[in-house]
Amino acid sequence: MTMSNNQFSIHDAAQASGLTPSVIRVWEERYGWPSPKRHRNGYRAFAAHEIDELKRAAALVKGGMPIGKLIIDGFPKWPEDEVHVAPKHYDLAFTTSLPTRPGRTADDLRAIVLEGLKQAHGGRVLEAVQRACIELRPSDELTVVLAPALIGITELNQHDRVLNHEREVRQAVATRCRQLRSRMPTKGREVLIAPGRETDTDFTALVVSALAARGINARQSERAEANLIASENVPSPGERTHIHITALPCEGCVPLVHILDTKQAAHELLQLPVSPALAS
Numbered sequence: 001m002t003m004s005n006n007q008f009s010i011h012d013a014a015q016a017s018g019l020t021p022s023v024i025r026v027w028e029e030r031y032g033w034p035s036p037k038r039h040r041n042g043y044r045a046f047a048a049h050e051i052d053e054l055k056r057a058a059a060l061v062k063g064g065m066p067i068g069k070l071i072i073d074g075f076p077k078w079p080e081d082e083v084h085v086a087p088k089h090y091d092l093a094f095t096t097s098l099p100t101r102p103g104r105t106a107d108d109l110r111a112i113v114l115e116g117l118k119q120a121h122g123g124r125v126l127e128a129v130q131r132a133c134i135e136l137r138p139s140d141e142l143t144v145v146l147a148p149a150l151i152g153i154t155e156l157n158q159h160d161r162v163l164n165h166e167r168e169v170r171q172a173v174a175t176r177c178r179q180l181r182s183r184m185p186t187k188g189r190e191v192l193i194a195p196g197r198e199t200d201t202d203f204t205a206l207v208v209s210a211l212a213a214r215g216i217n218a219r220q221s222e223r224a225e226a227n228l229i230a231s232e233n234v235p236s237p238g239e240r241t242h243i244h245i246t247a248l249p250c251e252g253c254v255p256l257v258h259i260l261d262t263k264q265a266a267h268e269l270l271q272l273p274v275s276p277a278l279a280s
Helices: 010-017 021-031 048-062 079-084 104-118 122-135 138-158 166-183 198-213 256-260
Strands: 044-047 187-195 216-220 228-231 243-246
Touching (some): 010 021, 010 044, 010 048, 044 048, 044 122, 048 122, 104 122, 122 166, 138 166, 138 198, 138 256, 166 198, 187 198, 198 216, 198 228, 243 256
Parallel strands (some): 187 216, 228 243
């Protein structure tokens, strides 16, 4: 039976992948994968991306790959992803230092995000994004999961490392940010934010929701009418006709962490002090 909120039962997963429910259970018990979320009644709830991964795994196993060589340390190691895997212990210095929220659930979800980023395992990051909307308060989702996910991708990309399923992670974060923005009460003058480039649309959704979480009436706009620009990567001097909010600190820009910092009064955020460059 198909579950709600884009979650699927083990029977749905089995039918879609061509496996049997018993095989999926054995893989989970013996190899630690798949690891779907469970409802309070114990039933497994598979996300769409987890079913896609089961399809890939089933095809490889049917093609002759031993499951024990495919699932290592509880994660599938896709043959085509080998050249993109980041070092297992790569240090995401800035992302790791981002503020979080107290509590066991917040700690667990932040750990999943960081682990997924460091291992270039986008499926783990997607898992945290999907769990966060159920297990965290909306204001905490941004700080604990959504912002670290996009900022971490930026930090990986700066070091020429690629997160698998990056497009899916970006889309999931942006979609959730837009959902959160629509539910957040704001007041005051409208602040218009435009993406610096076409590739900055997802990051712009994050910036808009982060400002709205602080009570600021922000929305995305075209560049011609924008008050601020959201730039995931460092903008060139020629682009800086507006103040830029960036994922990582850069000279003359405002890092998103400034907006996430609840120690600073909301009315001071729009003064937007600029940041020195991130130390190399």
